Amino acid sequence: MPAITFIHPDGKSDRVETAGGESVMQAATRHGLDGILAECGGNAMCATCHVYVDESWLARLPAMADDEDALLDGTAAERRPTSRLSCQITITPDLDGLVLKLPERQV
């Protein structure tokens, strides 16, 4: 199963084993990871599952839809070129080893 590494703002990291077909957000909340809130439960409404994607991975992720793009303008922490909503990233085998940084805050 693909594994994802989350890097917290303090530099500590968590490696999460994922199940196929779920979103990065679902994998994170299922593991009780601090730093992903996901208030809307994955409906692309709240922008509280914000992550910064490691630059080397950015181009390998599925493209961003317009609604995700608009929501990212409303994130609590600053939006960067590497910003994504983790509920919109479905885990596939080729994402094994994905590295994501967590923002300072989600609300």
Place this chain on the structure above:
Amino acid sequence: MTASGAAGSGVPHLDVDPFDMSFFADPYPAHELLREAGPVVYLDKWNVYGVARYAEVHAVLNDPATFCSSRGVGLSDFKKEAPWRPPSLILEADPPAHTRTRAVLSKVLSPTVMKQVRDRFAEAAEARVDALLQMRSFDAIADLAEAYPLSIFPDALGLKPEGREHLIPYASVVFNAFGPPNQLRQQAIERSAPHQAYVAEQCQRENLAPGGFGACIHAQVDEGAITATEAPLLVRSLLSAGLDTTVNGIGAAVYCLARFPDQWQRLRDDLTLARGAFEEAVRFESPVQTFFRTTTREVELSGARIGEGEKVLMFLAAANRDPRRWDAPDRYDITRRTSGHVGFGSGIHMCVGQLVARLEGEVMLTALARRIGRIEITGEPKRRFNNTLRGLDSLPVTITPA
């Protein structure tokens, strides 16, 4: 209330009436009965299917092609019966029509817009606490749960000062009307004319102040996103669902925090828990208890076969306390991971105003917890009865300053 297996279908038939006063007074034993009877049940009283477990409620919410909204999200089937008011363009609509109107309201109530109104909402919450500290003893429903949203939401919408007393009664009609033709629904609709007239008038472009949510909806006409005849009906959605829901949400949170002093203390020790305390109250009390869907085809749901054109009642409140999904579901725990609860629904119809509700809840609970040491319930809370909404009519409390 009894459960009995009906021969043939495999779906247990129950004689529970989920719109009866005795059910509203204490729904929890009946919720358990509904959950434990089976994944899908049939309610003989109103000839509808019901789902009360988390998995099935979530599944129905997330399959809008099979479980549609355009035939009404109450008991009344719009295919067989004329709706009591022109249908909502968002709540009572399916894709693709729904997709377009939904996008407009999502934009008007987006996270970006919430950032812009946050300071204003927080200041109003502080002002409300100033007033409560003067009173010391008050009704936490009228003077807090209603007074706070009334002090910000109508202004945020851009409504005129006159006539706002119609807002809560109008919402009460809307949510009663989702229920069956019982006394609550019939009486609400009979008395609705003045409230309907007020709302229809306020939805017009010229009656909405520039910069407000209402004006922003009308501005989408100029962008070509919606037509001039659609805009007033979309404003109506905010008038219908934007106030009474947050009143009951904030009321639920205050009622929880007053009943569970250990949770109140945790909040006072860490104000960053305010948003979670509100969210957990929405799970725990589920201010919106139920919604219906209508099947567009014959479907099998967790082994039960449901024909086309059947009403399915989703018990959101029961799903939010389903032990299959939640640890210690009957405990109010402000640090719980609540993501996935269905208090705001789920899927394409998930509450479009959820960010407004959370913002109001967060800033109000933050202001309360920073400045108030104790909340003590000083009299018997009185329940307010509605076919869809769960909340209190009055909650007498006395507060002690921090």
